Amino acid sequence: MEGYSSVILIIAVLSILLLKLWMKRKSGATRRMPPGPPAWPVVGNIFDLGTMPHQSLYQLRQKYGPVLWLKLGSVNTMVIQSAKAAADLFKNHDLTFSNRAVPDAMTVWSYNQGSLGFAPYGAYWRILRKICSTEFLVNKQLNKSIELREKCVDKLVHWIEEASAASRDQGGSGEVEPAHLLFLMSFNLVGNLMLSRDLLSVESKEGEDFFRAVNRVMQRAGKPNLADFFPLLKWIDPQSVRRKMKKDLGTAIDIVASFVQDRVQENTAGSHKVKKDFLDMLLEYRGEGKEGPRIISQKNITFIIVEMFVAGSETTSVTVEWALSELIRSPQCMKKAKDELERVIGARRKIKESDIDKLPYLQAVVKETLRLHPAVPLLVPRCSMEDANYMDYFIPVNTQVFVNAWAIGRDSDAWEDPLCFNPQRFLGSSIDYKGHDFEFIPFGSGRRICIGMDLAHRVVHLSLATLLWSFDWELDVSVSLETLDMTERMGITLRKLVPLRAIPQKRELCVDH
Template identity: 40%
Template sequence: MDITVGKTLFLLVCFILSCFFIISTTRSRRKKILPAAATPPGPPRLPIIGNINLVGKNPHRSFADLSKTYGPVMSLKLGCLNTVVITSPEAAREVLRTHDQILSSRGSNNSINSINHQELSLVWLPSSSPRWRLWRKLSATLLFSPQRMEATKALRMSKVKDLISFMSESSEREEAVDISRALFTTTLNIISNILFSVDLGTYDQLKKFNVFQDTVIGVMEAVGNPDAANYFPFLRFLDLQGNSKKMKDNIERLFRVFRGFINAKIAVKSLRNNSKDVTDSDFVDALLHLTEGEEAELNTNDIEHFLSDLFTAGTDTSSSTVEWAMTELLSSPKTMAKAQTEIDHVIGQNGIVQESDISKLPYLQAIVKETFRLHPPAPLLIPRKAESDVEILGFMVLKDTQVLVNVWAIGRDPMVWENPTQFEPERFLGKETDVKGRDYELTPFGAGRRICPGLPLAVKTVPLMLASLLYSFDWKLPDGIVSGDLDMEESFGLTLHKTNALHALPVKKRVIS
């Protein structure tokens, strides 16, 4: 449905039912009235729609601007949805640590509900759910434990080597590369090999429609884009913005891929007639063991939903972060040169960047942190929901309120950072600040019990890909583009992408072994 037509219909329906909402709101106020001073401040509200008109196409930016007036704990009324936006490290600490248990629930939205994902998903299940605890346990033990990280190190190195080989071929042809597609293919193959033991991506098709990348981005947009049904649940059947349809279409594409691998593995097991043989098994093999027997813990539908969480989060965020880092470095040639000098000094000539080298590259690590600060993968994190009334920095947040932690705004707060809009990796040198959920001025992966389970993989993959690109090549922009004019426009979804993909020409610095 055309966006303009959808908005018009949405507003029309809202005003037709205005009397209903005025009556409902009045009754709700009679039930529970708190002192005005106890609730977080916020902008004036329009009848019925509340503050929906202030959301805009980039809510993280709109909310950051509003917080300059209304403070770090700000209240918004988005139709029927009470929302509190957090925009300071102190308030983030209250949400992510002090009151983590009360605020660890999720308020799933219309797109998620349209596929019943809220009942099966690691991301959207309540943390009190036995299924959530099972998913978390499986993630921690079979995917992201230190032992599994070590066991899959050779795989990550192999896939990054494939990336460098592709870049080398492009360099020989003097062709600019779609950095976004290339990086996504690399992270896609890392994840697909961990899950299925196969490559799902190919560099030969970068110029064609990349079904996996566009599908993953489609899922993220369907979940993250503003949706009238999230503000007025009675409008769900209309799907005014088309988010539910977009979600169903894209998730079904992913599920078809998953079913193919699951069915193939089941068939192989049947032929072997030995379901307990786990030799050379991958993550899906391990999950399928849990579907067996009379007391099976899982079924294949559960597995498909779990895989969709791992697949979308694991591929999209890491590749997007490296693309943003390359964009910032191409905009600042001196910073790129400084990083390359450090890498050359540590690795030497005709070598290969190893994961073990990253700890010896403090400036590269600072570049990664600075990229996370300016371009956090999930600018508002995943929405939380208050399970009971809770006080944050002296303000009362009511039960069932949606709580958004605006890490994008915190990363650009002049009260926290000097020259907050400038890309200056030097700010992290000599400091212990990290991205692992203990420093609340920099929490791109969240913190507490809802911290991203894939963090151990991301903090290895992102710097390895970036260091390898900077070590093996010098980089030039296509003709007619200068570093000062590089496009930084963002497209908002659950994750934040460059609107226009970065294209750059790799210039080989040394023999690629």
């Protein structure tokens, strides 16, 4: 009997050990992380990012595949680099990855808590998103501001003429830097949409101070920061990024806060006569969350206005500069775009926003530009809100997620001859950048897709069409089509390292509308 009991005991112990081994193997299979390069002690894979992270990550895809795992300091990071992987993320796991991975620089003044782009996923973000998408950045409202956008683009043409003439007066060739003037135009356009005023003019020192502060905010936001890789360093702020951002963002916030307070007082006194703008709409929801639908504090209204300037001013000028550069170095594409304008516009008149829908080749040029040069190449980082099983990989909570839109636009599984600038590929194609075609997501997809996409669509097309219709663009004799520098410069957006400089030859147009 004792021998029988010993056998039972041995069998039981072996069974338990085998069960534990099986469970361990099963757990290991379900907790398999995506592949990635070996990580160094402490620093992890920081050095694998290089100076141009979107390009370095794209190169790593060749060895490790479209889903990449990195350890950036102490931060778990997943990188998505193919249309198939993006489709799985946005279609099947969008909610799980709807939080934001917020850079330390954007947490000063609690800015991330009040802004739309960086706010954590939740009730406040959903209500704010609904307000923006249904009451302002919707076609019905955008149609009411067509005249305003056309006025701002007309002013851009005037600025280009003045800058070219000034260059010639100083003995130059008449070269101008379109990106700078495009940025100023976009800044004033946002000012008119948000606040019903031109902020950049000879009379407005306050507007100029705000412009410079916003410029510095964008530079700070795009600067690599050790505190983002090692959260324990946040209180030390080793590169003084947080300290400098606090000053610059504070300047922008103070100026906008004064605009907001002035409008509150005007509305109280009944003296505000200008047609309703975005600030007026936000003020209708002003409150502290205790009085029905009034849920946006005056402080957060200020943050939202600042965010619109930061996001809206930069992306337009970046995209149009890349498009103009690609067309200049591709004379055949430039000719096709110009010929289309000649056919559609007919009489020598100014471009109108209503002409955009009749210009399929111009739209193809913009799409091809966004495919090769997305304004935000890694999109805005997301963060997992819980553990997830994504494409048979275990992704732990609080994992930072980069979606490499730059790499996806070069995905050879989705695009033929992906490195070639060829607008023709979009003619007759239903592929669009509205977030449903995952091989082409320059504005993102899912719940966090860029809310300003429709406005950007209108401004980019109107600006580019006007530049092509109003001027014939030439390079200085010292630069050839082959030597035109197309090197990228990484920051909060993907700019040209060497800004495009070109000579605008004015075309004579009549002024009738």
